[in-house]
Amino acid sequence: MKKINKIKIKLNGKISMVSNNLTLLDYIKKLKIPLNKVAVELNYEIIDKNKLNNFIIKKNDKIEIVHFIGGG
Amino acid sequence: MKIDHFIVAKKKFKSRLIVGTGKYKSMSECARAIKISGADIVTVAVRRVNISDKKKPLLMDYIDPKKITYLPNTAGCFNSTEALRTLRLAREIGGWKLVKLEVLGDKKNLFPDMIETLKSTEVLSKEGFEVMVYCTDDPLMAKRLEDVGACAIMPLAAPIGSGLGIQNQTNIKIIRSQTKLPLIIDAGLGQASDAVIAMELGCDGVLVNTAIAKAKKPFEMATAMKNAVIAGRYSYLSGRIIKADYARPSSPLKGLI
Numbered sequence: 001m002k003k004i005n006k007i008k009i010k011l012n013g014k015i016s017m018v019s020n021n022l023t024l025l026d027y028i029k030k031l032k033i034p035l036n037k038v039a040v041e042l043n044y045e046i047i048d049k050n051k052l053n054n055f056i057i058k059k060n061d062k063i064e065i066v067h068f069i070g071g072g
Numbered sequence: 073m074k075i076d077h078f079i080v081a082k083k084k085f086k087s088r089l090i091v092g093t094g095k096y097k098s099m100s101e102c103a104r105a106i107k108i109s110g111a112d113i114v115t116v117a118v119r120r121v122n123i124s125d126k127k128k129p130l131l132m133d134y135i136d137p138k139k140i141t142y143l144p145n146t147a148g149c150f151n152s153t154e155a156l157r158t159l160r161l162a163r164e165i166g167g168w169k170l171v172k173l174e175v176l177g178d179k180k181n182l183f184p185d186m187i188e189t190l191k192s193t194e195v196l197s198k199e200g201f202e203v204m205v206y207c208t209d210d211p212l213m214a215k216r217l218e219d220v221g222a223c224a225i226m227p228l229a230a231p232i233g234s235g236l237g238i239q240n241q242t243n244i245k246i247i248r249s250q251t252k253l254p255l256i257i258d259a260g261l262g263q264a265s266d267a268v269i270a271m272e273l274g275c276d277g278v279l280v281n282t283a284i285a286k287a288k289k290p291f292e293m294a295t296a297m298k299n300a301v302i303a304g305r306y307s308y309l310s311g312r313i314i315k316a317d318y319a320r321p322s323s324p325l326k327g328l329i
Contacts, residue, residue, distance in 0.1 A: 012120040031123060031126075037130060037166075039163075066120055066165070067118070069119045070092075070093035070094045
């Protein structure tokens with residue numbers, strides 16, 4: 001049986017396991033998050049949404065995905 | 073009477089009432105209250121997406137940012153670094169440059185930390201943001217904010233969510249007389265008459281959240297706030313009578329039988 005390589009990352013403050021060699025764009029698509037309503041940060045750096053495909057997720061990466069909610 | 077637009081950062085708005093989108097029972101209640109209030113601008117917060125529950129309703133599904141101007145805030149930020157990070161993320165969501173800066177210094181009273189606020193205003197303005205700034209009602213700090221590029225001065229009336237109304241009318245009057253920037257009362261209003269007073273003091277607008285969202289009947293309070301802001305503005309523009317210590321008859325004495 002083929003062993004699937006998974007790596008440990010932190011997504012929105014919680015530990016998550018993701019496939020190796022996954023781009024940020026693939027990952028967000030997989031999570032079914034509407035890209036037009038969010039912003040993405042990788043290791044405290046904001047990533048241009050048009051360039052998410054250029055970033056391959058690495059072990060221990062810290063990803064933050066934020067959106068707007070009600071607030072005063 | 074010519075149309076009296078509310079102008080912030082060179083953008084024209086019809087309503088002088090800005091409404092916060094927090095603390096409502098549901099998204100649909102929030103959306104309806106905003107519609108009733110007639111607000112053109114609503115404040116929104118930036119938070120993590122709920123990864124585990126993606127069916128949770130999204131604000132953008134209820135309030136269309138193409139129809140209503142979103143004003144991203146930095147509520148919950150207690151230093152400049154956090155506030156800058158939050159607003160840069162807000163800009164990335166969809167190009168928002170008009171923002172509400174709110175750097176808090178005290179968890180109990182939610183008073184703004186004006187040193188951090190001033191620092192953040194300067195950085196954000198240089199980065200091309202149009203910064204509407206939540207601040208204390210200190211005229212000297214208001215002037216400093218203006219000097220570093222704030223596009224609107226937003227002093228608190230009283231602590232956030234307190235509903236106490238304007239605690240220091242004199243300071244608001246002084247700030248009004250010293251600045252041509254939009255002056256917006258942000259935080260602490262409790263009822264429609266508080267909004268009228270703010271507008272009669274010459275403020276350009278008011279920002280209300282808790283007073284509407286937590287009223288027993290939010291839709292009725294949204295209506296009241298809408299009309300209060302209009303009434304207060306017209307009252308301010310009309311030039312009130314001079315106060316007198318004694319009565320002045322309203323009916324002519326001539327021809328009295």
